[in-house]
Amino acid sequence: MAWIHAWLGLLAGWILFAMFLTGTASYFRPEITRWMQPELRSTHASAEQAAQAAINHLQATSPGDQQWFIYLPDDRTGVTRVFARAKPNPAKPAPRRPELKLDPVTGQPLTARDTKGGEHFYRFHFQLQLPHPWGRWLAGVCAIFMLAAIISGVITHKRIFADFFTLRWRKGQRSWLDAHNASAVLALPFHAMITYTGLITLVAMYMPWPAQANFKRFEDFTAAAYGAPAEGKASGQAAPLRPVGPMIQAAERAWGGDPPRTIVIRHPNDAAATVTVLRTTASRLNARPDSITFSGVTGQQLSKSPPPGPAISTAGVMLGLHLGHFADPALRWICFLLGLTGAAMVGTGQVLWVVKRRKANAPPFFGLRLVERLNIGAIACLPAGMAAFLLANRLIPAGLPGRANLEVSAMFWVWFGLAALSLLRPARRAWIETLGLAAVAFATIPVVNALTTDRGLVASLVAADGLFVSFDLAMLAIAALCGFGALKAARQPEPRSFAPARQARAATPKPTSVRENADAV
Amino acid sequence: MPFDSGLISYAAFASLALAMKKHGSSLGWSALPPQRVLRVLGWALLALSAIVAVARLGPALGVTAWIGQMCVAAPLLVLMLSWRPRLSAILAGVSLVCALFTAIH
Numbered sequence: 001m002a003w004i005h006a007w008l009g010l011l012a013g014w015i016l017f018a019m020f021l022t023g024t025a026s027y028f029r030p031e032i033t034r035w036m037q038p039e040l041r042s043t044h045a046s047a048e049q050a051a052q053a054a055i056n057h058l059q060a061t062s063p064g065d066q067q068w069f070i071y072l073p074d075d076r077t078g079v080t081r082v083f084a085r086a087k088p089n090p091a092k093p094a095p096r097r098p099e100l101k102l103d104p105v106t107g108q109p110l111t112a113r114d115t116k117g118g119e120h121f122y123r124f125h126f127q128l129q130l131p132h133p134w135g136r137w138l139a140g141v142c143a144i145f146m147l148a149a150i151i152s153g154v155i156t157h158k159r160i161f162a163d164f165f166t167l168r169w170r171k172g173q174r175s176w177l178d179a180h181n182a183s184a185v186l187a188l189p190f191h192a193m194i195t196y197t198g199l200i201t202l203v204a205m206y207m208p209w210p211a212q213a214n215f216k217r218f219e220d221f222t223a224a225a226y227g228a229p230a231e232g233k234a235s236g237q238a239a240p241l242r243p244v245g246p247m248i249q250a251a252e253r254a255w256g257g258d259p260p261r262t263i264v265i266r267h268p269n270d271a272a273a274t275v276t277v278l279r280t281t282a283s284r285l286n287a288r289p290d291s292i293t294f295s296g297v298t299g300q301q302l303s304k305s306p307p308p309g310p311a312i313s314t315a316g317v318m319l320g321l322h323l324g325h326f327a328d329p330a331l332r333w334i335c336f337l338l339g340l341t342g343a344a345m346v347g348t349g350q351v352l353w354v355v356k357r358r359k360a361n362a363p364p365f366f367g368l369r370l371v372e373r374l375n376i377g378a379i380a381c382l383p384a385g386m387a388a389f390l391l392a393n394r395l396i397p398a399g400l401p402g403r404a405n406l407e408v409s410a411m412f413w414v415w416f417g418l419a420a421l422s423l424l425r426p427a428r429r430a431w432i433e434t435l436g437l438a439a440v441a442f443a444t445i446p447v448v449n450a451l452t453t454d455r456g457l458v459a460s461l462v463a464a465d466g467l468f469v470s471f472d473l474a475m476l477a478i479a480a481l482c483g484f485g486a487l488k489a490a491r492q493p494e495p496r497s498f499a500p501a502r503q504a505r506a507a508t509p510k511p512t513s514v515r516e517n518a519d520a521v
Numbered sequence: 522m523p524f525d526s527g528l529i530s531y532a533a534f535a536s537l538a539l540a541m542k543k544h545g546s547s548l549g550w551s552a553l554p555p556q557r558v559l560r561v562l563g564w565a566l567l568a569l570s571a572i573v574a575v576a577r578l579g580p581a582l583g584v585t586a587w588i589g590q591m592c593v594a595a596p597l598l599v600l601m602l603s604w605r606p607r608l609s610a611i612l613a614g615v616s617l618v619c620a621l622f623t624a625i626h
Binding site for chain 2: 165166183186187188189190283321330338
């Protein structure tokens, strides 16, 4: 069983580490996007005000569309987003229009630098920047490996309770095992939950057969599961769209005061127009929103989503647990720290595989060197790449065409480039230098931010801009963490000498005795 | 205070850790309560941290928040315990006082 754990973990580990790290960053998806568009400042508007302002804009620009999607602003996003789908035109298909960001109060389009923002980390953590089905499949395979590694790890861990609180530093392999055990066992509920719910989120893709066996078309399945969408045909008769304010108020009353999150308007300005209001999922575990559909002409309620069955509710809660949209800021930081624990579990496991197999008096065999190099590339170089993504956002000119993709390229060039360059250095130096570079890159972010925007740390402190202050402080904390890793790697005894254990033993009594003396005084 | 459940569970884990011989003796304090008392106290505090979270956020979000905060408190305790054992025990007291203080306000 132990070998299953070691090999499952090792083979999926490099990708899992990247999934954990970028997935952890995705807990702050809207916040990262806002940081990456420093031109925009959030303004507060009520849901009714923002919805009506967005509709006024859409009425002025594209009143004859088939469908309007309005994503209302909340405390986290701060802007209204709209997406309009034109009527299907068989002769000349209209080009897909980009999503627009609107000012919540005025409804005017906002212009900001083009960026993928936090969406990039989010997409990467389950699509891995691969063409469509392959990234999701690879992520799924790795998640299955992770789940199997969690179960086999619990079974093979002989001293789960005896070593529950044990972490011994400076003891070589012993320390890595302790760190791996502690990060895995102490946050085990989170690791199991996030792995399993991640798989369940894409379960309809990984295992489509139950739905295929019972439904002719996939749409029939979704209609049976989530209720049929209001898909009436346009009547062709023009009729004015009623104001949405009363509809939003009616929906809020029906939901016990919960605000709406999204508004979908079908066939605007037609006699068959419908307005569907979707409920927010903040502060609820179930991430599947319920909805109410109104007639756009009379304002009467036409239908509401059926109460979900137990299976759909369960799936919605699992999705919600994975996404963490329910979390208030305090709980979101908890989720973030838990995600880092997951990355630590995977990273220490990868290192442990190497440390365990390294012989003191024999040169490392090829597989060992390969794994060690891949570890450096995955664990030490990815953070540098993520920092490069954020730095590129500030350094690439705001008006440059195609800059959003350039930012993404910057992340991968730095990540893989650094991994390739680190091959030129001895493994131990490579650890120190790549981690050190990552620390420098993260520490540079607040500096570059202060130089290239007017929202540096001091200005943000003065303006009481919590988001930008926290972001800078978080970057400094991550830099400190990477720097700590580099320092620890630099202080490690030479791996190939005979004396790691002896050195460690010789080194430990000194600081403890000093401390004990100090405490005794 | 949104973190009171986590603060209490930190103290709970500290108590449970000190109830173990190898961690309790690492403090070098002679006047530690007996192991049984520490163990009972630890479990009681852990239960209290669950009650606090559920009372504050309701059963669904409360249990989620409790487990989440517990899973962060435990690694933090282990890091502190391995770095500065005495400080980790003192912080357990401090965190309880903080939780109590925010409960009053």
